[in-house]
Amino acid sequence: MRANDVRAIRVAVVGAGFGGICTALRLRAAGHTAVTVFDARAGVGGTWAANRYPGVACDAPSHVYSYSFTEPPAWSRRFAPGAEIRDYLERCADGLEVRTGTAVTAAEWTGRDWLLTLGDGGTERFEVLVAATGQLAVPAVPPLPGLAEFGGRVLHTADWPDDFDPRGRRIVVVGTGASAVQLVPELVQRAAAVTVVQRSAPYVMPKPDVPYRVRALHRRFPAVRRATRAALWTGLELITLGFWRWPALLRPLERAHARVLERTVADPALRAALTPRDRAGCKRILMADGYHAAFTRPHVALVTAPITGIEPGAVRTATGRYPADTLIFATGFDTGGFATTLDIRGRTTPLAEHWSHGARAHLGLTVPGFPNFFLVYGPNTNLGSGSILFMLETQAAHITAAVTRLAAAPAGAALEVTEAAFARWSRLLDRRFARPPVWNSGCRSWYRDAAGRDTHNWPGALVEYRLRAGRPRRRDYRLAPAPS
Numbered sequence: 001m002r003a004n005d006v007r008a009i010r011v012a013v014v015g016a017g018f019g020g021i022c023t024a025l026r027l028r029a030a031g032h033t034a035v036t037v038f039d040a041r042a043g044v045g046g047t048w049a050a051n052r053y054p055g056v057a058c059d060a061p062s063h064v065y066s067y068s069f070t071e072p073p074a075w076s077r078r079f080a081p082g083a084e085i086r087d088y089l090e091r092c093a094d095g096l097e098v099r100t101g102t103a104v105t106a107a108e109w110t111g112r113d114w115l116l117t118l119g120d121g122g123t124e125r126f127e128v129l130v131a132a133t134g135q136l137a138v139p140a141v142p143p144l145p146g147l148a149e150f151g152g153r154v155l156h157t158a159d160w161p162d163d164f165d166p167r168g169r170r171i172v173v174v175g176t177g178a179s180a181v182q183l184v185p186e187l188v189q190r191a192a193a194v195t196v197v198q199r200s201a202p203y204v205m206p207k208p209d210v211p212y213r214v215r216a217l218h219r220r221f222p223a224v225r226r227a228t229r230a231a232l233w234t235g236l237e238l239i240t241l242g243f244w245r246w247p248a249l250l251r252p253l254e255r256a257h258a259r260v261l262e263r264t265v266a267d268p269a270l271r272a273a274l275t276p277r278d279r280a281g282c283k284r285i286l287m288a289d290g291y292h293a294a295f296t297r298p299h300v301a302l303v304t305a306p307i308t309g310i311e312p313g314a315v316r317t318a319t320g321r322y323p324a325d326t327l328i329f330a331t332g333f334d335t336g337g338f339a340t341t342l343d344i345r346g347r348t349t350p351l352a353e354h355w356s357h358g359a360r361a362h363l364g365l366t367v368p369g370f371p372n373f374f375l376v377y378g379p380n381t382n383l384g385s386g387s388i389l390f391m392l393e394t395q396a397a398h399i400t401a402a403v404t405r406l407a408a409a410p411a412g413a414a415l416e417v418t419e420a421a422f423a424r425w426s427r428l429l430d431r432r433f434a435r436p437p438v439w440n441s442g443c444r445s446w447y448r449d450a451a452g453r454d455t456h457n458w459p460g461a462l463v464e465y466r467l468r469a470g471r472p473r474r475r476d477y478r479l480a481p482a483p484s
Contacts, residue, residue, distance in 0.1 A: 009407045010125070011035045012116055014104045014342060015132035017046015019376035019392045021089055022067060023130055024096050026396040029069075032403055036126070037096055040103035040119065040341070044093045045086040046134060053160040053179060054186035056082035059207070059287040063229045064236065064387040067092065079209045079287075106343040109371060111483050112412045128403055132376035133341050135456060136333035142174070146310035152325040157183060158333065166191040170323055172315045174307065175330035176202055178286055183330060185290035188300050195301045195322045197315070200283075200444075201276045203257050207287040236386040237462055250280040264292045273304050281384055338378055338455075346370035359455045362417045362425045362476065363469040365398055371414035371480070372406065374399045380429055381465070382447070382456040391458070394466045402472045405479070412482020421476035432459035 009032060013020045016039035027035050041049050058065050062075040066088060073080075073088045080088075103119030107129050114129040139158040141147075147154070155164065157179035166186075170193040173180055180196065181204050188194050241249055257280070265271040274292055295302050305319040315322045334340065338359050344351040346369045354367065361367050364381035365374050376395050383391065406415050433454060447456045458465055 007407055007411065008032070008034045009127050009403055010113075011128040011130060011403060012104070012107075012114065012124070012126035013037045013130040013132055014107075014339075015039060015046060015134060015376070016041070016044045016089075016093065016098055016100065017048070017132065017134055018089065018389060019134060019395070020046070020130070020132035021093050021096070022389070022392045023132060023376055023396040023399055024098075025067070025069075025092065026393075026400045027403060028096065030400045030404055032400070032407070035097065037093070037098040038102050038104045038118075039098070039100050042101050043086070044090050044098060044100065046089075047136065047158075048082055048085045048089065050139075050158045051082060051160070051179065052162070053157045053183050054166075055182040055288075056179070057182060057209075058082075058085060059178070060236075060387045061232050062212070064232050065389060067389065068229070068393060075212055077209055077211055079207055104342060106345070108345040109347055109373070112414075114372065128372045128374070128406065129344075130374045130376060130399060131339040131342060131344070131378075133339050134377050135338060135382060138334040138340060139329075140331050140334045141329050142307075142331060144307055144310050147327075149312050150310045150327055151312045152327060154327045154329070156329045156331070166326070168192050169326045171195070171326045171328060172197065172322055172324040173328045173330055174315075175332065176200070177330060177332050178284060179332070180330035181286045181288040181291040183328070184300075185288065185294050187328075188294045188297055191299070193299045193301075194294075195303055195315070195324070196295075197303045197307055197317065198273070199306070200278070201274050202283060202286050203253065203276050203280050204260075204286045204288055204291045205253065205257060206260060207289050209289065233386070233390070233462075239385040240383065240461060247279065247281065253280045253285065261292060265296060267296075270295055270302065273302055284384075338375065344370070344373070346373065358449050358453050360422075360426055360429075362422045363395075363398070363465075364458070365395055365469065366417035366422075366477075368417055368419050368422050371416040374402070379455050381458050383462070384457060386462055390462050391465060394469050398469050398472055402477070405472070405477075409479055410481060414480045414482075415477050416480065417477055418475075421473075429459065 011027060011032060011034065013024050013035060016037050020037055024035050024037050043049050058080045061078055062080040065080060066073050070092060075084060104116050105119055106117040108115045113125045113127050116124050116126060139156045141156060167190045169191050171187055171191050173184060173194065173196045176196065176198045181202065184194065184196060261271050261274055265274060294300050303317055305317040307315060307317050309316050313323060313325065315324055315327065339351065348369055351370065354369065359379040361375055361378045364378035376392060381391050402415055406413060447454050449455050
């Protein structure tokens, strides 16, 4: 049954990143045209709209970092730069109803529909609410003492200004995560001095990035493009096994990282400081060129002592004072919850209260007590390896099938996951995490909540998740008629 054969369903999608745009496109392809995408930012792109720092690029191969159902983008490189990814998403969103610069601050289930409160105080009603705000949406800034007295420029990689020029500046970078390893090699080219404050050394592998020279071939022979995509996906899926099933598969990465450091960094003390103490995969494995080599320059310093405070024109650590006119936080995002930019109230309780002891959702998609509500990139759907777009397409297919079922029901009907289905999924996760995957093997990472439970990663194969989540099972949901 196609949606255009039945009644129209008004769907609100909050978030215009890869997940939100994917969901809206799949709904439209199924005939659901009353779909509105909201985003507080001025443009489409989600994390790619927020992250505009120098050197920002994808660390998944471009072939698997695009929707499988769209025309292949003309990527310039094997690992697409951030600006190209934003352009691709903008093209994909063309024709959708996307309201950028429009924040959704709250959503309340009325018994028949969702009442949305917008940033300007206005309200709108939708039968279905999709929260596609992602797992990493709110930039995190550590509460360092004295920060307000710094006096210089303070930036965050997820809120990068277009007018910043590092030439001649003395810069302190706090953090060594995914954004830092891309940004630091760019900064050291022009800054007068760069100091990087490291809490723990990451695994940073060389990026096999080259200009694409096969675009014409792929456009002329789609089968070649599909075969390339399938081969890359299969390789990444095999690596995934090392994260959740056989950690020994990641040992070669540890040895390769040690060889890279030995070739790049001659100073034994610096090499030791750049050597991770955790197992490969315990935290995100990064890919970037020039990161380790940057620390061999005379105007670049690596500091492993914790910051004790910020002073006017300087950063002080347990081992010294580092003058600076610019402080850059490459400290990632608030990972304490999901859909945290929204105040969502379901049938009886707010979502934040429902998740007070840890975020969980059936298949990472639905929560009991929250009818006609779906998450994209929700709890336990992150990946250690592979392209997250595979997961997002699976979730979009699930949501589309659920909305189509609603469209065939009488007006005011509510579709809600059962407690039994939710409990089965929770038990599955508990069994998987009872034998800790590599990212839960004793290391400290953003994957785990205050209680030590991993609320972010999917402990299984990508293909298994698609088999489980590709379509909503009828027994997992109850369809209730509209209240009289």
